[in-house]
Amino acid sequence: MARGKSVGSNCVKVAIAIMLKAVILIGGPQKGTRFRPLSFEVPKPLFPVAGVPMIQHHIEACAQVPGMQEILLIGFYQPDEALTRFLEAAQQEFNLPVRYLQEFVPLGTGGGLYHFRDQILAGGPEAFFVLNADVCSDFPLSAMLAAYRREPHPFLLLGTTANRTQSLNYGCIVENPQTHEVLHYVEKPSTFVSDVINCGIYLFSPEALKPLRDVFQRNQQDGQLEDSSGLWPGAGTIRLEQDVFSALAGQGQIYVHLTDGIWSQIKSAGSALYASRLYLGQYQLTHPERLAKHTPGGPRIRGNVYIHPTAKVAPSAVLGPNVSIGEGVTVGEGVRLRESIVLHGATLQEHTCVLHTIVGWGSTVGRWARVEGTPNDPNPNDPRAHMDSESLFKDGKLLPAITILGCRVRIPAEVLILNSIVLPHKELSRSFTNQIIL
Template identity: 90%
Template sequence: MLKAVILIGGPQKGTRFRPLSFEVPKPLFPVAGVPMIQHHIEACAQVPGMQEILLIGFYQPDEPLTQFLEAAQQEFNLPVRYLQEFAPLGTGGGLYHFRDQILAGSPEAFFVLNADVCSDFPLSAMLEAHRRQRHPFLLLGTTANRTQSLNYGCIVENPQTHEVRAERGLGGPECPRDVFQNRRQHTIGEDSPGLWPGAGTIRLEQDVFSALAGQGQIYVHLTDGIWSQIKSAGSALYASRLYLSRYQDTHPERLAKHTPGGPWIRGNVYIHPTAKVAPSAVLGPNVSIGKGVTVGEGVRLRESIVLHGATLQEHTCVLHSIVGWGSTVGRWARVEGTPNDPNPNDPRARMDSESLFKDGKLLPAITILGCRVRIPAEVLILNSIVLPHKELSRSFTNQIIL
């Protein structure tokens, strides 16, 4: 018997995912056409012996989250439950607080995954490695370059045994890993030797792993598969590209095909079945079009996400952007951003956490239109963030439009 826990966090002041997180909880934001955490659930559901998937966070169980959980249970034929924290408890505090629910039924092992991570989630390979040589913790690790190690911290392994010997300068949830933890040896339990007096905020990375590194407790499973954090809208667009590329192998039915009389498809493109796309539109690569979207004649879409109910009128051009729910882009308008992708010449490069400002100026980045934004005809919106319910009357460059 196996279980999985997905840490989904909750709404926070100053989140880098605004204005998109105003409309839906971040874990439900569509990445490559499906909610972000659906990729996690799909990976967990494919592991033989998986009996239950638990989501832990401090979001209110509102209608979108409840509907998603009900749909996920039906689609994957697995119990998918949400355990709501009474307050933000940290990446380890929720595991401690809900330890009885997690350990109910005495699972052989359970996975712990962060929701704001894009990965191919090699869970079956990790389980096989764990069964070959059982250890209390097995972490999924990915190789980092020097800059990332200095900025975000890293783990140091013994190359022969793969034991984690040290954790250097870990910065919390940005550390590049998901966690696999074995059965009842759950270190954050009541019998933990002198670590925490009660169930307050517990940081899994600093409070647990750093304390146990070098003691034969934690080992690493390296992956050369896709991995990226999803901390901001820009990284969500990059994650969408990674998942769309994986669909070639995992979900080819989700990728649009170029057909006679249909829109021109270049590269990997997802189109929701309810979307209406004009035959003369050119889409891709790396485009995701949501439910009920209307794409007019002559539209050019590339490296972008268009969300539920948006309308792109005739001959608009949308590049490196996210168009929010119910927004409208007028005819012959251009909405364009500047990508902040990892260095393609560095095989170890990962998506960095983008800063919005430098020296008091907004840095060029992808363009984001919040929900129900109206862009007039024949204007340019470049490297800008437009908050919800705005009706613009002119062009903007490098602006946050409040």
């Protein structure tokens, strides 16, 4: 898309390309504790969901928006080999600059945006998307951009609906139903406020950084009252939700774009398994080439299944629905696998049964073993239901949940592992139920 601009008295039209950017907030190792032990081996944003790293879904969506010039990742992770390799591969695949900007300290959901404002605004983007890394979505970015261009405002939030009970776990939005202006915003209210919730996906104009500057300056002044040195380190920490959205709601600056597409948070291993199911379903439209097909002499495929090209799957195995098999995985004869993620280099020996489980990198499940979790899905009879926030314990007992095998776990033949979490590098000798195996 281009805009015309008249220059001089002869009214010559000069085309000016519209330029957009995207920022993905990836957090840091101090977050994602509910994702352990999986986050011990790889930064949470790189955990494979439906066969590709979690944030690759974000990058793919951003790269499809016309005029996208650059994608920036902001977080507090050390730029290790895995992250560097991912960034290099993403730049080659999408032919876009994909850069990581590391915060010097954790700066909150808005602090990194303000700290790296010069990099975000370099080149004069028309607007920039901001996406939290720990969400699963079909990312209706083009629809958000169209809404923004019809009526530009500093902040456009993507919203969806939740039921009354679950809305308390999210940022709640009270909108003007005619104009879609956000009149009131409360993060995780104690009582019901609205069934419209914040998806953690935004489109900001360059002017959106001015309120962030105001918060920074206010934090700095408050800090100086407490610290006479004037070097208060907390000034850079800005919470988009509480410090900006709640403060500016009702002032004509924040608007919401509602979606009825897929959306879920990815806060835990259980929600990663659910997100994998959602993305595998999306592949029917977006990436049909990623879905395994039932072929003569090949394994039996039921529903949506992803199999990495390097995986070796025996023809008598039965896979699906909602299965993701990673690089170099070996699946033996007679294996039954459903609603599970099997990560790089794992081995499922003959006649293994794996249900509602994440099998960690390089782990081995012995012959005739059964590894099973309990599904924690949204209420299928409530179209506005989302994944519940999972807690590992209730009343001092481990809650039944999906089973997680950490990296390089060895499960012996003919045992049952049910609703349990096995930490990395464990070699088990017997069955376990409802336990965390340290």
